[in-house]
Amino acid sequence: xxxxxxxxxxxxxxxxxxxxxxxxxxxxxxxxxxxxxxxxxxxxxxxxxxxxxxxxxxxxxxxxxxxxxxxxxxxxxxxxxxxxxxxxxxxxxxxxxxxxxxxxxxxxxxxxxxxxxxxxxxxxxxxxxxxxxxxxxxxxxxxxxxxxxxxxxxxxxxxxxxxxxxxxxxxxxxxxxxxxxxxxxxxxxxxxxxxxxxxxxxxxxxxxxxxxxxxxxxxxxxxxxxxxxxxxxxxxxxxxxxxxxxxxxxxxxxxxxxxxxxxxxxxxxxxxxxxxxxxxxxxxxxxxxxxxxxxxxxxxxxxxxxxxxxxxxxxxxxxxxxxxxxxxxxxxxxxxxxxxxxxxxxxxxxxxxxxxxxxxxxxxxxxxxxxxxxxxxxxxxxxxxxxxxxxxxxxxxxxxxxxxxxxxxxxxxxxxxxxxxxxxxxxxxxxxxxxxxxxxxxxxxxxxxxxxxxxxxxxxxxxxxxxxxxxxxxxxxxxxxxxxxxxxxxxxxxxxxxxxxxxxxxxxxxxxxxxxxxxxxxxxxxxxxxxxxxxxxxxxxxxxxxxxxxxxxxx
Amino acid sequence: xxxxxxxxxxxxxxxxxxxxxxxxxxxxxxxxxxxxxxxxxxxxxxxxxxxxxxxxxxxxxxxxxxxxxxxxxxxxxxxxxxxxxxxxxxxxxxxxxxxxxxxxxxxxxxxxxxxxxxxxxxxxxxxxxxxxxxxxxxxxxxxxxxxxxxxxxxxxxxxxxxxxxxxxxxxxxxxxxxxxxxxxxxxxxxxxxxxxxxxxxxxxxxxxxxxxxxxxxxxxxxxxxxxxxxxxxxxxxxxxxxxxxx
Numbered sequence: 001x002x003x004x005x006x007x008x009x010x011x012x013x014x015x016x017x018x019x020x021x022x023x024x025x026x027x028x029x030x031x032x033x034x035x036x037x038x039x040x041x042x043x044x045x046x047x048x049x050x051x052x053x054x055x056x057x058x059x060x061x062x063x064x065x066x067x068x069x070x071x072x073x074x075x076x077x078x079x080x081x082x083x084x085x086x087x088x089x090x091x092x093x094x095x096x097x098x099x100x101x102x103x104x105x106x107x108x109x110x111x112x113x114x115x116x117x118x119x120x121x122x123x124x125x126x127x128x129x130x131x132x133x134x135x136x137x138x139x140x141x142x143x144x145x146x147x148x149x150x151x152x153x154x155x156x157x158x159x160x161x162x163x164x165x166x167x168x169x170x171x172x173x174x175x176x177x178x179x180x181x182x183x184x185x186x187x188x189x190x191x192x193x194x195x196x197x198x199x200x201x202x203x204x205x206x207x208x209x210x211x212x213x214x215x216x217x218x219x220x221x222x223x224x225x226x227x228x229x230x231x232x233x234x235x236x237x238x239x240x241x242x243x244x245x246x247x248x249x250x251x252x253x254x255x256x257x258x259x260x261x262x263x264x265x266x267x268x269x270x271x272x273x274x275x276x277x278x279x280x281x282x283x284x285x286x287x288x289x290x291x292x293x294x295x296x297x298x299x300x301x302x303x304x305x306x307x308x309x310x311x312x313x314x315x316x317x318x319x320x321x322x323x324x325x326x327x328x329x330x331x332x333x334x335x336x337x338x339x340x341x342x343x344x345x346x347x348x349x350x351x352x353x354x355x356x357x358x359x360x361x362x363x364x365x366x367x368x369x370x371x372x373x374x375x376x377x378x379x380x381x382x383x384x385x386x387x388x389x390x391x392x393x394x395x396x397x398x399x400x401x402x403x404x405x406x407x408x409x410x411x412x413x414x415x416x417x418x419x420x421x422x423x424x425x426x427x428x429x430x431x432x433x434x435x436x437x438x439x440x441x442x443x444x445x446x447x448x449x450x451x452x453x454x455x456x457x458x459x460x461x462x463x464x465x466x467x468x469x470x471x472x473x474x475x476x477x478x479x480x481x482x483x484x485x486x487x488x489x490x491x492x493x494x495x496x497x498x499x500x501x502x503x504x505x506x507x508x509x510x511x512x513x514x515x516x517x518x519x520x521x522x523x524x525x526x527x528x529x530x531x532x533x534x535x536x537x538x539x540x541x542x543x544x545x546x547x548x549x550x551x552x553x554x555x
Numbered sequence: 556x557x558x559x560x561x562x563x564x565x566x567x568x569x570x571x572x573x574x575x576x577x578x579x580x581x582x583x584x585x586x587x588x589x590x591x592x593x594x595x596x597x598x599x600x601x602x603x604x605x606x607x608x609x610x611x612x613x614x615x616x617x618x619x620x621x622x623x624x625x626x627x628x629x630x631x632x633x634x635x636x637x638x639x640x641x642x643x644x645x646x647x648x649x650x651x652x653x654x655x656x657x658x659x660x661x662x663x664x665x666x667x668x669x670x671x672x673x674x675x676x677x678x679x680x681x682x683x684x685x686x687x688x689x690x691x692x693x694x695x696x697x698x699x700x701x702x703x704x705x706x707x708x709x710x711x712x713x714x715x716x717x718x719x720x721x722x723x724x725x726x727x728x729x730x731x732x733x734x735x736x737x738x739x740x741x742x743x744x745x746x747x748x749x750x751x752x753x754x755x756x757x758x759x760x761x762x763x764x765x766x767x768x769x770x771x772x773x774x775x776x777x778x779x780x781x782x783x784x785x786x787x788x789x790x791x792x793x794x795x796x797x798x799x800x801x
Contacts, residue, residue: 284762370758
């Protein structure tokens, strides 16, 4: 059948809603550039290629973490949460509760400026903002904490608007089926609301304390672990929902496994994400062995929904391609539209997710936490996820949606198609060198890891590669943003050129009969990589010239 | 998607690869990592054994971060200063070895270089050598018991005080193969007290005001970097000390 595509729906949004999404896009991309600037500065300072006082360096580090992780990722996510929600109307698309959405955006923007101001004016606290480190700078800390409160309030309002939109778009007839994307967006928004409450729960007491209205919060660190856990899995949930929607929109191939199956998979995020936060606390001395073991076990399940979505998308694509005549084990891959910038970026995002996932699953083993936690291994692997996977997916979504929302033709598609490969190369340098240094214990949050020559040589020997990787990442992402910005400011294009109607197929009998093993093979390779990385980590652990015994604390 | 229409397969039923059950099962692929953990002795073979065995640990730890077991930072500081002053050498270092220590070392029988195979796996929790954990992880427990029974050396106490932005002592002299009970506290903010050991490190977190005790034995003489791995302010990168193991 041929139906209106999501991108066509975005083009059909009322001008006021398109203005909202345009504003969101502008704010999101600007925040990415700001975060990249601070990230590059941090990388150059810590690798010795730029000089700065330690207070300045840690301010850069704080601003980088806060800006990229909490503002870029959430500005962009909320933009697509609202855009996908609005696209689910059978008839004319719209954003419900628009005043709440505008207020939410305003709150997030104010939060952004509060976070930046608090960082520049006071003690650099890094993004967890420990009250223990505030010292005399209470006012600036209060401003910094207020940023998180405003961010949380904004997220809550935007998620509420998204849910109101999907509910308004939901067919009301008994036999009507809620669209998979509408359902997934609602689940996504629900988790955003829960996470925003967790953020308020942590930072409202800290704000009240900083402004002299309450005592110092006793459990800031625990609250931080809980909110951070949710907030760092939400982008992954958003990522796979965007893959699902964008790939279907571009290729016309939907899931061959049925809507109910997809809905169950998306629901699994709500089941598995909240209870798996224990692994962040494996090094806390008062966490019992029982809870550490349980945390490791539960963490294994966090991969389930992400792998399931990957299997559904790729198997559906392969089965369709084979039904249309594609041959060879991997020959069907040639039938995908790799010259589409969004498809290219999502393809590389999958590669980076696999790389990041392999090493993330070393860290969830509680016995390995004393080897790797708090070392540079952590930022080295998570950049594969935050930048290589989530950011690349969000940029893919911008490349896909901006022509529709802005009514412009996408500029320089060949350049945009190539950039993700360059970015991945930079990531490999940064991440590979960073993991090597981290594996030998280089701490993650120091500006000068040389320790006056007392540190292992590898900590400083990796610096050129870490710096080179950071530069390549920053330049390639900046180039992507520049092209998107130029697209937004380009000449208007006719509707047929920017949002074609897509024939959609969700599978017929011939499709189901096709052998489609590529996705399963990829998962087998991924799991094999996890086994290998775990074995290597345990072998290093066992070779250490130290026998560690009873770990007790808080008594 | 594009592609030449060229005779799709028309024989048979749905492929296994396009069945929901297969996709659901394949999605659990990474969960199989638990089997490897169990094989390595890092998790109980039957994961349902996680429950129950360590309830006593849960109760012990219910005090959370705020609990100090009766030791305030000021009291710990006083104890650490007294201990370190007693063992301070002329070069300012603190030396804690059986010969100089004066601590009670019953049944002391200093081991010569033990066979590494008989040593517990680094980072294994010796507190799990009791009967509870023994049933869960026999491979780990056996090696731990071998080490603790063969050596018959009781741990000597070592005090490490962490504060912005230094450790006291800044130079610690220890003996190889001697078990030490490190008693550590971060007195002003959370810190790390991690030890760089050559190919990798042993990472330790110290929440503010909590007494953290850890039994450690160095199995190789050398100089080791003790450093903070929790961001603790602008001087974080200067917070380090040295451990010399003879």
